[in-house]
Amino acid sequence: MDPFRALLNSLSASLSDMELRDLKFLCQDKIGKRKLESVHSGRELFSFLMEQQLIASHNVDLLKSMFEVIKRKDLISRLEQFVEEGEAVPPDEQPDMNERRLQKVVIEVICENVGRDWKMLIRKLDLSDVKMDRIIAANPRDLREQLFQSLREWQKWKGKDAKVTDLIKALRDCNMNLVADIAEQKLSHQNTATI
Known part of the structure; x- marks a missing residue:
């Protein structure tokens, strides 16, 4: 199992409906309106961001800034811990x-x-x-x-x-x-x- 996808799945489960709406609003300049309307979970939003290559296991800056805007320091900490523990770099590159x-x-x-x-x-x-x-x-x-x-x-x-x-x-x-x-x-x- 991909550790980054597992993390995203866990982060998605931590989001309230209001926070998901806020995140979708923040992504309006990155994801088309029609696609955003079809998003009903953080997991779907994260999938679109990965497709656009805006987030990846080695590039979590966008997610961190979005979580900062919605004031979820706990999610930022989990992302930082993921990066610190070396999961952000492929194992053969560590x-x-x-x-x-x-x-x-x-x-x-x-x-x-x-x-x-x-x-x-x-x-x-x-x-x-x-x-x-x-x-x-x-x-x-x-x-x-x-x-x-x-x-x-x-x-x-x-x-x-x-x-x-x-x-x-x-x-x-x-x-x-x-x-x-x-x-x-x-x-x-x-x-x-x-x-």
């Missing part, structure tokens, strides 16, 4: 579990220890300025969240090619050797703890 665990450790160290120079680090990881600008706009006053979301975007973009060694190398290339040392020290503790 790093293995051990690599993801190590990445989490290094990302925590980076977020705790890299300050205003975070953009230099993200550029070393080859994430585009456009993506960084979008992340900054979404988190205008939270430097740490900007860094964290940029690193998450890098992970999604690289998929199974996202490596801890790339993070360490980027830190060293930016002369953030102390942060790289802390990260390597935490990694060695992680490795000895799992043996």
Whole structure:
């Protein structure tokens, strides 16, 4: 069973008739009037949005913004959890579990220890300025969240090619050797703890 379709089915069951009407109204510029009139459930609406390629397991931004308008933060949380748990990326494109665990450790160290120079680090990881600008706009006053979301975007973009060694190398290339040392020290503790 497709996990994304299962999620959409569950989200559909959580919508009231009034919320479905609101969502249909928000989709008037994306789905034809005749099709919208035939929609009687969230599941049908989501199917049309998938047909139009406006939503997909790796692209839930439209759904999140629609749920924001109807003030359903709980549904936004479920979407974000789906993305965080790696369901948004095809399994063969994800790093293995051990690599993801190590990445989490290094990302925590980076977020705790890299300050205003975070953009230099993200550029070393080859994430585009456009993506960084979008992340900054979404988190205008939270430097740490900007860094964290940029690193998450890098992970999604690289998929199974996202490596801890790339993070360490980027830190060293930016002369953030102390942060790289802390990260390597935490990694060695992680490795000895799992043996």
